[in-house]
Amino acid sequence: QEFIPKFCTGENTGAMALTEPDAGSDLQAVKLQAYQNDKGEWFLRGVKRFITNGNGEVHLVLARSEAGTKDGRGLSMFVCRTDKTVVIRRIEHKLGIHGSPTCELQFNDTPAQLVGQRKFGLIKYVLDLMFRARMGVSAQALGISQAAYEEAVKYAREREQFGKAIYNIPVIANMLIEMRVMLESNRSLFYSAAKSVDVKEKLEEQIEKLKTEGKSFSEENNRLKQATKIANFLTPISKYTLTESANKISYDALQIHGGTGYMKEFKVERLTRDARITNIYEGTSQLQIVAASGGVINDVMKEFFEAKEIHEYKGGLTRLANHLNEIREIYLDCLKYVIDKKDTSFQDVAAKDLVELYSYLYIGYLVLDEAEIESKKIFIANRYIINSLANARKNAASIKNELFSDLLHADKILV
The missing domain is CATH 2.40.110.20 (Butyryl-CoA Dehydrogenase, subunit A; domain 2)
Known part of the structure; x- marks a missing residue:
């Protein structure tokens, strides 16, 4: 009051x-x-x-x-x-x-x-605030991404070079499609993460109500524990993925504008500047990796993935489902490699690759499910999953080739 x-x-x-x-x-x-x-x-x-x-x-x-x-x-x-x-x-x-x-x-x-x-200021209340803060900045990043994409498409359709709109130049069209795929997949992740926070908070409300009524809440408490684990994973993944994407999308939107985009008269330069803070405040991208890594190491979405693996996808979606199965195998192989190393420094640095592997898998199933319902989403799912498989192989190479072993020689390298 x-x-x-x-x-x-x-x-x-x-x-x-x-x-x-x-x-x-x-x-x-x-x-x-x-x-x-x-x-x-x-x-x-x-x-x-x-x-x-x-x-x-x-x-x-x-x-x-x-x-x-x-x-x-x-x-x-x-x-x-x-x-x-x-x-x-x-x-x-x-x-x-x-x-x-x-x-x-x-x-x-x-x-x-x-x-x-x-x-309890930090260990409870600030951590609770972080759920909302991560989602708030994720939404901000998504809005910036959408605006930058729209500016890029509009300019590409209007700007003519070599006798045609640059929209019709393949390399530009490809950039725009990449931006669109990032937008669509990010939006799916954002809604899923927001839902996880709602589920967690609703269960907390139910438990408090049952407590005041003197009723048992053991079942709800078990559900809350799992819901909290999922929200603890999805909110930092959302913050990490959407804010990094906002920087990439706004960067590419400015690039499509060329020198014009560098000028104050065009909106895209402001969007590029505004995007930059999103992967810094309310927890840097590096901290989001730390926050998500526990869930990744413990395979928090295991039940979700296992349910998807036995789901029968039809037509061309079968191929994409097989790609996701391969990413799952890559993740499990890399996870075992990292754990078996028993080297905390290596685990800390490899966490980024592991978290990205896991996020490709989760987001991949989100867009694949959407493609099952709406045919135009097939294009989004196809590009996202094929890109993810290529990136997953790169992440795995970084881990298994021990790219990070040179950390031991940082003082000699950083001169």
Whole structure:
């Protein structure tokens, strides 16, 4: 009642204040202090950096509530209002997303309220926030990709060179088709990931309701455990795949525009700049790989894949299903190779290839199922799966040829 109504009416906007000058990806290093007075009231003191919409009226702040601690277990979540104790020290001058103010904030003994339980700020509440944050940035990346693709198609149809629209030049047409396939497959992944979060949250609601009614919830709890594992895999995969694709699609869209696209007068240069932040904020692509790797190593989608393997795809889809079976075999072979190495450094670096292998497989089945329902999706599935098989073989070669063994000689290489 205190905060939500004004968010709903648009009277208030908010910010999620997590990052600090020395605590970016490593949020366990957060230092902003939360302390209590004699009455038990909470106050915040310290600096937050790179805060999106830092000029908002309400802030969710991750702060160190337990004196003497240095890890994530000493952090709690607080909510506070912007008042004279909250100072915007600077507004960042950024490459892109100029419509979104990014601020450095100083909290000078700011009155705050504890959210939930002490010590659960990072290990529970921030991790829960990350589901939504990953999906939000995935949606942002998908929107940028769609806009960049539309600009590229429009320009290619209008621009004439060599006596014809460049749209009709094979190399340009191929680029546009690649962009379209990325868009379609990314959209399928996004919806699937969003559904996984909805399923997880709905089960949590059901369990809370059953608890209040004094009823058994063991079955729902088992379903929640599996749903959480799937969401823990799909949300970082969505963030990784869609944001990397947004950078590629906007890059190619600008390339299709040629020198014209480099000029401020055309929308595509802004889209290219705006795309760049998506695979950095709310967790870099490298952190998304780390987040997804546990599910990949434990084969979290095993039941899903096994069900697809026994499904009878008809006509030309049989060939594509066989390609996906081959990717599955490549993944299992590479997984065994990485685990048998018993080398944590090798496993850390090889995780990217393993995660990509697994994502090809999952997305491949999504687009294959769509092709079963809608004939025009066959073109999307065909190109996506054939590309994925080629990429899977490359990923496997990187792992099994031990491309990463030169990490041991980094000091000699990086001169």
